[in-house]
């Protein structure tokens with residue numbers, strides 16, 4: 001029989017449902033009583049379409065199943081074998097051969113399981129099963145306003161701007177979303193779990209897609225209903241997951257597109273931040289791992305930044321007293337994320353001691369674990385460092401050897417910068433712990449500079465001007481550093497300016513000077529901002545009786561951490577700018593600079 005004829009035949013037979021034969025009474029919509037505090041939200045049983053009307057199914061488009069219902073066995077009506085059930089489509093009243101016995105109109109009839117609202121500490125309201133629910137059972141429809149993609153983007157931004165903590169937008173398909181923020185069913189209260197009891201399923205009902213919550217497992221009465229937001233998360237800012245499941249992904253919707261890890265602010269005392277930090281560090285490590293000389297330079301920055309991040313996240317009290325990644329591993333970072341391990345510079349020197357002829361071109365050596373960045377370059381916040389081939393210079397040294405020398409110089413400059421940043425970080429008031437901090441800082445300084453002294457002394461000699469020699473020498477001298485430290489702590493950024501000014505002046509080209517100065521300015525602004533944020537939050541710190549950032553309220557901490565991060569970013573950009581320009585000189589084989597006996601010099 002042709003499809004069209006079949007439809008007409010069914011229509012003829014089943015158009016008017018027989019009276020008094022209905023065993024599946026249509027559920028009346030019970031008025032849902034919302035607890036106090038939820039008055040801003042309107043309860044609805046069916047989706048509300050915004051900007052368009054719901055579709056009307058044409059007769060020809062109605063999907064009619066072939067089920068037959070035995071009136072003596074009503075359960076034989078539209079079950080698992082129903083063609084419509086198999087395609088997740090609801091039968092339409094008046095068209096189904098099983099008539100009122102049809103079991104496949106659950107969304108339309110609001111055949112919901114009994115549920116109950118309850119409040120949970122930490123994540124507001126939740127929904128409980130108020131009866132035993134079988135695995136696979138339809139529990140409730142996720143109703144709300146049906147909105148377009150553009151509207152969904154606009155609304156989620158505006159909710160975030162309004163400071164709405166909870167997110168209720170889920171996707172219907174790539175063009176439409178359901179927003180249950182202002183209007184919705186009780187399904188909007190179902191929380192996320194990484195080990196959920198329910199799942200969402202999409203059904204076609206009267207020509208429209210609708211979302212239902214279905215039991216994944218048997219759920220006993222009194223159990224919280226939950227589903228995994230991973231594929232349904234459009235909440236924007238990251239929210240730390242409180243589900244406590246062993247396989248917890250740490251963030252709501254961590255695998256969804258809408259997830260933005262950088263927005264996250266950790267709650268005080270939540271130790272999972274270390275796990276998160278480790279992932280961040282791994283990522284950073286992957287992005288900074290490049291050709292060897294750059295690795296060495298970046299390792300210094302890496303060490304600086306990772307330690308400072310560590311300071312921020314762990315709190316000063318827990319930071320170990322080691323000075324370099326080689327001394328002791330960074331604390332609290334899982335072993336799988338062992339910090340960078342770089343060969344010593346000496347190791348590098350022997351690598352390149354083989355005979356080379358003038359004009360030879362060598363390829364950079366990469367070890368098997370090194371990630372090669374595309375096009376011989378590495379991008380660091382908008383700046384590209386070239387990492388090309390190595391030429392052997394007339395002096396008999398490869399450019400790489402010159403570069404190596406440059407690395408020595410650069411390390412000295414960086415170590416000077418590092419002292420400044422470190423000494424400024426935890427200048428937070430007075431008290432016993434700040435004393436401990438300063439004690440430790442001076443210990444760190446003493447330990448840190450021991451091995452570098454002879455090296456940096458030579459570097460100072462490389463500079464032509466007395467001023468520059470003194471500057472580099474004094475930055476790197478351990479004795480002077482530890483003497484200078486208490487003063488710096490009082491003056492904050494005061495001592496740094498002259499130091500960085502000289503660094504810019506050391507470059508031969510005007511462009512390099514200009515660029516370094518530009519980043520220096522941003523860096524100083526960030527430092528000044530950090531200082532003013534600190535002044536602003538000082539009362540909050542004092543109120544808490546201790547000067548440790550661990551005990552201050554999270555709003556204050558957020559501000560403080562934000563200002564710190566801005567400063568570190570500025571510091572990093574400044575260091576990168578110095579390095580980049582330094583490498584430029586090295587690449588040019590000392591053009592515009594004097595090739596001294598000990599390698600490259602910055603400026604006459």
Ligand SMILES: C[S@@+](CC[C@H](N)C(=O)[O-])C[C@H]1O[C@@H](n2cnc3c(N)ncnc32)[C@H](O)[C@@H]1O
Nearest residue numbers: 123124125166167188189190191192241242243
């Ligand atoms: C769809 S609502 C769930 C109902 C919400 N608890 C309420 O009170 O309205 C989603 C929001 O609940 C919170 N939430 C849900 N599950 C969570 C979880 N596992 N951990 C932390 N917060 C959660 C988050 O704020 C999220 O944006």
